[in-house]
Every structure is written in C-alpha cells, then in structure tokens.
Amino acid sequence: MANEKGVELKGGMYAFMSLRIDTADLARIDAILGDKVQQAPGFFKDTPVVLDLTPLTHPAGSSGDEPGAQLDAAALIACIRRHRLVPLVASVTDKSSPLAASVALPLIEGGQRRQTVTDGTPGAAPGFAPGDDTLTGAAVTVDRGMQEQAMDLSGGGAEIEYVVRTPMLVDRPVRSGQQLYARDTDLIVIGQVGPGAEVIADNNIHIYGPLRGRALCGVSGNTSARIFCQSLEAELVSVAGNYRMLETIPADLRGKPAKIALDNDRLSIEPL
Amino acid sequence: MTKTIVVTSGKGGVGKTTTSASIATGLARRGFKTVVIDFDVGLRNLDLIMGCERRVVYDLVNLVNQESSLHQTLIKDKRLDNLYILPASQTRDKDALTIEGIARVMHKLRKAEFDYIVCDSPAGIEKGAKMALYFADEAIVTTNPEVSSVRDSDRILGILQSESKRSKMNEEPVKEHLLITRYNPSRVKDGQMLSVDDIVDLLAIPLLGIIPESPSVLESSNAGKPVILDDESEAGQAYADAIDRLLGETKPHRFMEVPKRGLLKRIFG
Secondary structure (H helix, E strand, O other): OOOOOOOOOOOOOOOOEEEEEOOOOHHHHHHHHHHHHHHOHHHHOOEEEEEEOOOOOOOOOOOOOOOOOOOOHHHHHHHHHHOOEEEEEEEEOOOOOHHHHHOOOOEEEOOOOOOOEOOOOOOOOOOOOOOOOEEEOOOOEOOHHHHHHOOOOOOOOEEEEOOOOOOEEEOOOEOOOOEEEEOOOOEEEEOOEOOOOEEEEOOOEEEEEEEOOEEEEOOOOOOOOOEEEEEEOOOEEEEOOEEEEHHHOOHHHOOOOEEEEEEOOEEEEEEO | OOEEEEEEOOOOOOOHHHHHHHHHHHHHHOOOOEEEEEOOOOOOOHHHHHOOHHHOOOOHHHHHOOOOOHHHHOEEOOOOOOEEEEOOOOOOOHHHOOHHHHHHHHHHHHHOOOOEEEEEOOOOOOHHHHHHHHOOOEEEEEEOOOHHHHHHHHHHHHHHHHHOHHHHOOOOOOEEEEEEEEEOHHHHHOOOOOOHHHHHHHHOOOEEEEEEOOHHHHHHHHHOOOHHHOOOOHHHHHHHHHHHHHOOOOOOOOOOOOOOOOHHHHHHO
16 A cells, blocks of 8 residues: 555645736737736736636537637737746636647536625624525635735736635524535634534624534635634534544533634634 | 513423423413413313313314304403413314414404513424424423423424425514423532523523423412413512513523521421
C-alpha cells in the first residue's frame, strides 16, 4: 500500500476574481484592460483570474456562429497576461464549442450567465419555506459593499466581478425538528439551536446562543470550515464529514463558548 | 378585532383541554365575547370539561361541511352569557377538516363579532394540530416540567413558525406564550422535575403562567366546570393570573416555591 502521507487531495473553496469578456473585439479589450490596470496597478499585479467566456460561447446543442467565433483565444490570453493578470481557468457554456476548444486553459462549464442578486441584504431570514421546515439561503449574491469595489470594466467590453456570497442569517431560535442549510455560504443563527434541530452549512456556522442540536459545517468538503457557538451542548458536531457526538466532547468544554475546526483530519474543539 | 389563540403542546396529556377551557372561561369572565373550539375530531373532550356534553347537537365537522349554521352549532355556556363552545365531532376523524372549511368558520365567527377564538389543539404534529394552529394570532404552548414535553413543545414552536397562516403570508409571527402545567415545586426541589428556569431557558419564549399540580384540576374536570371558576384553588388562581398577563398586565409568578408547612403539620404529618 502506497504511503499517502505528503500528498493529499482535498476539496476546497477559494475566492477568485472573474474576468468576464463579452466582446470579440480584441483591441477594445486591450484598451479597457490597460485603462483599468493603470488605475490600480498594484491591485492587479499577478492577480489570478477566472476567465469567464460564457457570454461568447453558445450553450450546448445550439447551432449557428458563436458570438466569439472571431476571437483569437491565444491572442486574448496573451493580452490578459500582458496586463499582468494570470488567467487560471476558462469558464464556458459548452466545452465542445469552437472557441472553448481553442483556449489553451483548463475549462469549466459555467451557466448561461451567472445570476447575480444585487441586493445582498441578509436581513430578515427569507422565511421557512412553506411545506417543509427547510431554509435555504439565496444562491448567489453580490454583497453590496463589495459591489462598489467590484472592478466594472464593462462599457460593453469586459467586466471583472468579485462574487461574495452573503451568509444566511436567522434571527430566531432554531426549533427541534427544523433543518437549515446554508448552501455555499456561512450560517449565522442569533438564538439557540434546540435539541433535535439540525443546522448545516457549506462554510462556517456561527451560533449566538446555546447549540443543543446538530451542527454540520463544510458539508461539501470544505475542511477549513468551522463552527462557533456560545454554549456547546451539541448532540453532534461535524466538519467536512468528521463528526463527534456529545459523549466524546470533553466535559470541561460543555456548556462553554467553543470553536470547532478540523486539524489534520482530527476534530479539534477549543474554548473561545 | 377578533383574536385567535391556539392552545397547543405537541405532546398529549399535558393539559391542553383543561387550559383551553379555563382560558376561554377566564376571557369571557372579563367581558370578552369568546368561543372555544375543540379541534380534536374523533376524540371529543372539551364538552366534558365545559360541562355541556348533553347539549351537543351539531359539531365542527357539520359546520365545516355547511350542514349546519353557526347559530345552530354553537353551544351557549350555562354559566357565562358571552361564552360559546364549538364541539368536535366524535364520529369522524381529522380528515374531515379542510383549511378552506375552517377559514369559512373563522370568517363567520369574526362576522359574529367574537373578541376571542380559543382553539383547543389535538396532540401530535399531524393534520389536526396543523389545522388548529393555522389561523392563530397567538399561541399558548402548554408544557409539563419534564424533558419529553419540553422537546415536543420546541417542535411545535418550529411548526408554528413554518406552518401557520401568518408565517406563510409573511406577516408578523405568531405571538408565543409558555404555560407550564402540573408544576410541583417539591418535586422540582428533589430534582424529579425540570425547574421553571430550565424550561424557560430551553424554550426561550415568554412565560405566561405556572399552574401548580393540584387535585382541584381533576375534581373540576370531573364536575364539568373549568378550574378557573374555582377561586379557592391555587390552579384556578394561577389561570386567573395567566389571563391578566395575556391581557397585557405584568404580574409576579406565584406557586413556584415549596409551601411552608406549619409546626403542627410537621409533627403530625
């Protein structure tokens, strides 16, 4: 059996800027990029970006010329690199499209256009969905504050957007039998999580109150996710699938403010 | 403005019907035109506690199915002029109720200018309980001082937040009240029962009242007379206090301490 120590394959979530191109006019892209980078050279220097070509590639199955058919992918990438941005990966609607095929970058398939909800108010929880007891956060949101910082290179040319997912905020107790899931984001509960309740998040979980139910963070594999609570009385805590039951939580930590994280595949529970 | 109050708990046998009868009677005694509805279709009990079991002609299911009029169905309380009882059907089950049908009944009661509609919920979290809480403006969550009852109350609070009309219409949430029944301070002291503080901490909702465990509750039920009418009993006084708090008064909670026994009692038991 091979020794796996030293090499580890893990899922992770990282924030990148995305550079969206929605024109095939290379000269124009060059001009806009030059202009923007000049405004804040330090900010852009060697910044990794995700090259979003979805506006220029057709969705799978559609026919006709692509909007980006005239674009020379190699020249585009060279142009971006000349402005000291580092394209890592290209997002396209269909990997088999001609433009996608000519891009010398790893490809990921993105949606038609990313849906961005401009109002990032986490505010009052969207309400428990009728019919079941599940709450899900808004899918993709642009935080209001970040939006001002977002590098708008548009003018019909290219656009860099910085996508921040607003946390899901619940400002009342989570009751026994209720289940909350914060998809792709943090979950903040102002109040207690009752016994028999379940709070789940792809990222961190913050409980401003006693945690008496189950809390599972990083459920999509984010091993750097953490759980914070004001009073640890949980039935179960889990980070990226590594869990512990109350019985195995040291007695001196119970009922105290605590932080739960994954430390070398071991669940560490520390006082806050 | 008609106010709808549901008396609910999740768990059975904690005193929902006793509470519904006393709360409705207490409100009527303060001059409010009040109706108390038994939602426990198939397991009709409220009529017994209210002492009107011999006068049931039509019931809630008849009214929901438009087989009887409101006037025909409501039973007028024999002690208080402005108190009415809407009994459940004993021969049907909860499937006989529909939201549309209940909505029609509620509309008729509002038009008849009732001040309070008290809904006595069946146990459980199934259809009957959900029907009873659907139209609630306020909820009295009845809890016994023991862990399983507290957990079930927590569950029903969650259902109030997700299944009530107010939550579905995104209106102001249902106002929640905690009523602790069968409280026995000496058993709390011995660690056999949860204390008031424990329960309030676990459920995190405002405390409406503490009803002490008392033989007068059973005596009143057997006599078909809501215990709130027994002014001598501690339970009756505790329900009267709860009515004051429900109407917005602040009153200190009573019956939380072990009663002091006199010297003679201590010697002679």
